[in-house]
Amino acid sequence: MTGRQAASHGPNALRRQAALALLLAAPTLFLAVFFVGPLALMFVYSWLEPGLYGGVEWTFYHLNFGRIFGWANTRYESFDPVYLRIFARSLWLALQTSFFCLLLCYPAAFWVSRLGPRARNLFIFLITLPFFVSLVVRLFAWVLLLRPTGFVNQALLGLGLVERPLEIIYTEAAVVIGMVYVFIPFMFLPLYASVEKLDASLVEASQDLGASRFQTFRKVVLPLTLPGIVGGSIIVFIPSLGNFVVPSLLGGAKVMMTGNLIEQQFLSARNWPFGAALGMTVMAAVLLLLVVYVRLLARDDDAAPSGARS
Amino acid sequence: MKLSSGVKPKSSTALLGAVIALSAGVLAVVPQQAAAEGKLSLYNWGDYINPKILETFKEEFGVEVSLDTYGTNEEMLAKIQAGATGYDIVFPSVHMHDIMHQLGLLAKTDIGSHPDFKNIDPQFIRARTDPQAEYCLPYAWGSVGIVYNRQKAEGIEGWADFFALAEKGEKIILLDDLRETLGIGLIMNGHSVNSRDEDELRQAADYIIERVGNISAFTYDSIPLVQSGDVAAAHWYVGANIFAQEIPDTLKYIIPKEGATMYQEDMCVLASAPNKENAIRFMEFYLRPEIAALNVSQQLNGTPNVPALELIPEAIRGNESIYPPQEVMDKLEIFEDLGQDLKLYNREWTRVKTAQ
Numbered sequence: 213m214t215g216r217q218a219a220s221h222g223p224n225a226l227r228r229q230a231a232l233a234l235l236l237a238a239p240t241l242f243l244a245v246f247f248v249g250p251l252a253l254m255f256v257y258s259w260l261e262p263g264l265y266g267g268v269e270w271t272f273y274h275l276n277f278g279r280i281f282g283w284a285n286t287r288y289e290s291f292d293p294v295y296l297r298i299f300a301r302s303l304w305l306a307l308q309t310s311f312f313c314l315l316l317c318y319p320a321a322f323w324v325s326r327l328g329p330r331a332r333n334l335f336i337f338l339i340t341l342p343f344f345v346s347l348v349v350r351l352f353a354w355v356l357l358l359r360p361t362g363f364v365n366q367a368l369l370g371l372g373l374v375e376r377p378l379e380i381i382y383t384e385a386a387v388v389i390g391m392v393y394v395f396i397p398f399m400f401l402p403l404y405a406s407v408e409k410l411d412a413s414l415v416e417a418s419q420d421l422g423a424s425r426f427q428t429f430r431k432v433v434l435p436l437t438l439p440g441i442v443g444g445s446i447i448v449f450i451p452s453l454g455n456f457v458v459p460s461l462l463g464g465a466k467v468m469m470t471g472n473l474i475e476q477q478f479l480s481a482r483n484w485p486f487g488a489a490l491g492m493t494v495m496a497a498v499l500l501l502l503v504v505y506v507r508l509l510a511r512d513d514d515a516a517p518s519g520a521r522s
Numbered sequence: 523m524k525l526s527s528g529v530k531p532k533s534s535t536a537l538l539g540a541v542i543a544l545s546a547g548v549l550a551v552v553p554q555q556a557a558a559e560g561k562l563s564l565y566n567w568g569d570y571i572n573p574k575i576l577e578t579f580k581e582e583f584g585v586e587v588s589l590d591t592y593g594t595n596e597e598m599l600a601k602i603q604a605g606a607t608g609y610d611i612v613f614p615s616v617h618m619h620d621i622m623h624q625l626g627l628l629a630k631t632d633i634g635s636h637p638d639f640k641n642i643d644p645q646f647i648r649a650r651t652d653p654q655a656e657y658c659l660p661y662a663w664g665s666v667g668i669v670y671n672r673q674k675a676e677g678i679e680g681w682a683d684f685f686a687l688a689e690k691g692e693k694i695i696l697l698d699d700l701r702e703t704l705g706i707g708l709i710m711n712g713h714s715v716n717s718r719d720e721d722e723l724r725q726a727a728d729y730i731i732e733r734v735g736n737i738s739a740f741t742y743d744s745i746p747l748v749q750s751g752d753v754a755a756a757h758w759y760v761g762a763n764i765f766a767q768e769i770p771d772t773l774k775y776i777i778p779k780e781g782a783t784m785y786q787e788d789m790c791v792l793a794s795a796p797n798k799e800n801a802i803r804f805m806e807f808y809l810r811p812e813i814a815a816l817n818v819s820q821q822l823n824g825t826p827n828v829p830a831l832e833l834i835p836e837a838i839r840g841n842e843s844i845y846p847p848q849e850v851m852d853k854l855e856i857f858e859d860l861g862q863d864l865k866l867y868n869r870e871w872t873r874v875k876t877a878q
Contacts, residue, residue: 264861265621266596266603288721288865294876352743359752381752382739464739465698469873479596480700481868 244494258488266482276489295419295473300493302469305384306453309391310445313399316392317444318437321400336404347394351461354390355381358462382464390462391452394508398451399444406440442509470494533714562800563588564698565609567762567787568850572820585800587823594699602627602792610795611804613787616648617859618767619658622790625652629791631802633659638809648786648856659805663786664760664823664856666702667777667843669745674754675690680778681710684755688736690756695747696730700739700871703730704756709781715855718863727870731877739744740875749773759785760844767837775843777850784854786826811831 261273278284282291324335342350357363360377368374380386410433418428456471465472470490477487524546562579568591576587587870590609591597595618602612603625614622622628633639634647634655646660647653668684670676675687696703705715707726717723730737744756745765749772758775766773789808791801807813814825814835822838824845825831831839839845846854860867 243829266600267626288862290869292869292872294872298876343737347810355743356746359747359750361750361752460698460741461743464741465875466697466734466737468872472875473872476700477873479594479600480871482596482599482864 242428252486256493258492260485262485264482266478266484268485273485276486277493279486280489280493295490298468298473299470299497302453302471303468304389305467305469307390307448308388309395309452310399310449312392313386313395313448314403314441314445317396317400317403318441321403323442325406325408325410336401339400342397348461349458351390351394351458354386354393354462358386358389361369381462382466384463384467385463387459387467387469390458391455394455394458395448395452398447402443402447403440406437406443406494411435438509442506446502446505453498454494524846556592558685560800561586561588561798562611562797562804563590564591564611564613565590565805566613567592570613570787570821572817574818574820575808575813578813578816579804582807583800583803585803591646602794605849607794608796609792610797610801612790612792613661614790615679615857616786616788617857619649619650619788619790620859623649625866627792627793629795629798629801630656631658631805632656633792633802633805633809636806636809638806641809641811641814641827641829642859643826643828646786649788652788654759658788658790659808660826661787661789661808661819662821662823662825663784664844665777666697666757666759666783666785667775667848668755669748669758669762669766669773669775670755671748671751671753672772674751674776678755679776680780681706682780684757684778685733687754687858688733693738693752694736695741695744695753695756696737696738697742698758700867702869703740703874704867705855705857706730706757709783709855716858718860718866720866723866723870730874734877751853760823762842763823763841766822767822777843777846777854781853787857839844843875 257268258276259272259274260281261269261271262276263269275284275286275289279289280295284291324332329337355362358381360379360381362381364380365374365377380389384453414432414436415428417434419425423431453469454471454474455476456469459467459469459472460467474487474490474494477483477490481487485491540769562585564576564587566589570591571589576589579585580587584702592601595615598612598614599618599622602609602622608777612622619628629815639655639659640658646663647655648660652658668678668681671680674692675778678684684694697704701715704723704726707729708715708722710729711722711725713722713726715721717726724878737752744753744758745762747753748756749765749769760775762775766775776860789805791798791805795801811826811829811833814827818825818830818834818838822841822844824833831845842850
């Protein structure tokens with residue numbers, strides 16, 4: 213991405229640079245218009261006064277952040293620690309989602325990578341199959357599955373595993389189940405990509421040289437598949453932090469996450485600037501967390517054998 | 523947090539999902555086709571107009587009618603404000619009619635001067651910004667009460683009974699709507715659902731918070747759960763009668779005796795409407811008693827069109843949960859626009875939603 217080798221000499225290098233710039237122009241323009249643009253708009257809105265019926269008044273206004281961080285104290289705008297609490301809870305739920313996705317997908321990725329090519333392609337196809345049906349429809353199917361008279365509970369009752377229907381629907385557990393379900397493909401695909409690249413001869417070499425199975429995993433397999441784990445976790449963590457469909461359908465809107473709070477500001481509360489301020493706060497926090505996470509991993513990575521970096 | 527118990531084989535989910543998707547797809551095929559004299563595009567609440575009305579209009583005037591739907595007034599307003607164009611007619615609630623009028627989003631139609639406007643009961647011209655009905659036509663109204671499963675909750679009469687069910691271990695669901703749900707707290711404390719008093723609002727929110735442990739969920743999607751008995755009773759609209767009519771032994775809708783809110787939507791033409799003439803033609807078409815009655819026969823809600831009442835089936839006209847007697851009518855309160863004070867509701871609502 214940084215074009216670090218561009219320093220080589222001659223007209224050839226120049227031509228290559230020009231070609232690169234040309235190729236990058238389209239995606240850069242796209243991102244500038246559809247990502248940076250709206251983001252800048254959000255940033256500006258978060259410092260403006262809310263319009264009475266949505267929209268904004270173009271005057272500088274700091275109370276949107278004051279409500280979140282503690283200096284607002286008027287009839288209409290007052291500090292409430294509830295916003296930070298909702299944020300902490302969302303972080304916790306998103307962490308659980310990433311963890312369980314990883315737990316399910318990591319062994320599955322190894323299993324699928326050992327299958328014959330046809331079976332492997334079939335499984336990759338199956339993992340993307342849910343995308344063919346609308347998310348809301350799939351989640352409503354989960355409501356029907358998880359309710360007390362639903363399939364899951366009836367099956368458990370029928371097998372005599374429980375005496376009375378489990379209270380799953382409209383709890384935090386239902387939200388985590390739903391989010392794990394939604395985000396499994398996002399975890400599986402990057403994991404699979406790095407597991408498949410794993411060179412079996414390195415594992416053999418490690419065993420030949422006397423490493424135990426655990427040592428082999430810890431020193432060879434884990435570092436080599438780390439890029440997939442990191443990539444998958446980030447791709448699952450970030451959207452699950454902002455998800456508002458799962459908590460409102462499976463959590464019965466009793467489990468409020470940051471996404472729901474922000475949605476509420478833009479729609480029923482008609483307070484766009486406060487919604488923007490919440491959004492900016494979440495983004496800043498996520499960015500900070502990611503920087504810390506990647507830094508920590510990079511340090512681990514340096515300690516690992518040099519072959520670990522792909 | 524145990525997860526293992528909830529993990530299901532994917533295939534059955536996908537299959538069920540596919541079945542639901544297919545049936546939803548079939549339902550979504552609403553009138554479209556027939557290119558003739560022009561177009562008309564409606565932006566309405568989901569399932570809030572009898573599709574036969576659109577067909578009849580299309581046949582009579584040769585106009586291609588399309589229908590998009592929204593779930594809340596705010597969603598519709600946000601879209602129109604964000605610059606959505608192409609819609610001709612929207613169906614805001616009365617307080618949203620006032621807001622949209624102030625924002626200059628509505629077109630003058632002079633529907634109130636049309637000779638057939640005499641069909642409309644004047645008590646339904648409610649929008650304060652439009653006292654002569656120069657802009658919008660009162661469309662439909664109804665109460666917001668309780669729908670219950672007769673095996674689980676037979677005999678409940680009001681909000682106190684509703685929450686008592688939950689005390690006994692039955693499940694109940696409230697709407698995920700800040701004004702409706704805080705409205706119950708206000709009614710039960712003897713305040714107006716349009717209160718702007720911080721103390722009254724705090725009291726109302728506390729009423730809900732004290733009971734939040736017994737409330738299963740805040741959602742609009744409660745009917746299938748009440749029908750299956752997973753939930754004993756739910757806060758819902760008069761439209762629940764549509765389902766109760768199909769399975770009268772299972773479902774029943776009541777207006778709570780302590781009082782309830784009512785809603786009314788008006789039919790408005792947007793200032794940005796591309797087909798203003800067809801839109802006004804549709805409004806005039808809807809003034810006809812037989813058209814208004816056609817809508818009621820499928821929607822089972824209230825109409826402001828007086829002669830239409832003569833044309834609707836006795837089973838609907840005689841149903842007191844749809845057309846309540848005057849003393850019950852007097853206990854139904856309609857929402858007003860609160861302007862800035864909506865923030866007070868929003869704050870209390872966030873408190874309710876985060877209470878455990």
